[in-house]
Amino acid sequence: xxxxxxxxxxxxxxxRLCAYINSQPAVALSYARYFGEYPTATKAxxxxxxxxxxxxxxxxxxxxxxxxxxxxxxxxxxxxxxHELDTLAKEAETALRGNDPQSQNLMPDxxxxxxxxLDTLATVLLCMGSVVIYLNFFPNTTNPTLQxxxxxxxxxxxxxxxxxxxxxxxxxxxxxxxxxxxxxxxFFQTADVVQWALVVIVFGYPSLFHLxxxxxxxxxxxxxxxxxxxxxxAQEQASE
Numbered sequence: 001x002x003x004x005x006x007x008x009x010x011x012x013x014x015x016r017l018c019a020y021i022n023s024q025p026a027v028a029l030s031y032a033r034y035f036g037e038y039p040t041a042t043k044a045x046x047x048x049x050x051x052x053x054x055x056x057x058x059x060x061x062x063x064x065x066x067x068x069x070x071x072x073x074x075x076x077x078x079x080x081x082x083h084e085l086d087t088l089a090k091e092a093e094t095a096l097r098g099n100d101p102q103s104q105n106l107m108p109d110x111x112x113x114x115x116x117x118l119d120t121l122a123t124v125l126l127c128m129g130s131v132v133i134y135l136n137f138f139p140n141t142t143n144p145t146l147q148x149x150x151x152x153x154x155x156x157x158x159x160x161x162x163x164x165x166x167x168x169x170x171x172x173x174x175x176x177x178x179x180x181x182x183x184x185x186x187f188f189q190t191a192d193v194v195q196w197a198l199v200v201i202v203f204g205y206p207s208l209f210h211l212x213x214x215x216x217x218x219x220x221x222x223x224x225x226x227x228x229x230x231x232x233x234a235q236e237q238a239s240e
Contacts, residue, residue, distance in 0.1 A: 008050045013078040017054075018046045020082070026110030027089045032058035034092035036067030051075045054085075111188045111214075113195035116206035126203070129165050136162040172208045173201040184215035186222070 010017070021028050022045055032044035036058060044058040044067075053070035069088065075081050118126065135141070135150050135158050150158065176196045180188040188196070200207045 009076050010049055010051050010078065010081055013081065014049050017049050017078065017081055017085070021046045021054075021085060024089075024110060024112065027085075027092075028056060029058070030089060030092040030096060031069055032056050032060075032065075032067050034095050035069045035088070036065065038065060038067070041065075049081065111184070111192040113192065113199040113207070114210075115199070116203050116210060118203075118206055122204070122206045132158050132161045133165070169201045169204055172204055173197045176200040176208055176211055179211055179215040183212075184218045187215070187218040 021031075025044075028044040028046055029041060031046075032038050032041045036044075036056065038058055038060040041058040041060040044056050046054055046056050048055045051071075051074045053068060056067040056069065058065050058067055071084055075084060116122070131146070131149065132153075135146060139150060139155060139158075141147065141150075153161075177193060180193040180196050196207070196211055200211065
């Protein structure tokens, strides 16, 4: 009796999942640097994924290497794969950056905007802001809790808070443009500038603070590279 070969449950999602990771160059590179043990790799691309793991091709010191990363257990759905990929990405980032989130270390940066990891304060402020914005535009809501908030705070105070939030987020968005265009010069493309401005205008300071750290690291790297280049030119002139 011929044995039936079971189809891999992730086969039809392989292209889509690879595109998901390859749209985040820093994540693919962190897989190669950490799991593939190529700490000086400069580029990485996920080429395929199955229920047991995924394959990556990375470039390190002028050579191309294939990396196989295995999952802890076989996966059976695309949703499981995304969760596992994100978990492995966080593991790689923690290991490569170390305990200091400010340090560049071996973790590559990506210019693409990303959703912030909201802390307790940011989550509370976001919820409160959403409530006052809703009450500002829909004061006739029948929800008793929201009606109590509206009567307690007052319609005119609600309106002032909404205006203040709008102004604050617009200012934060303009600051994000400064850091992407001026401070992080040459690192952020036009699409990245727009994405960061939109993310910051929605989420406010959690995204802005992350962007400031990211842009500042790029500025420090640019200055360091310029200093090395200047020293090299000085040594060449001295040796002539």
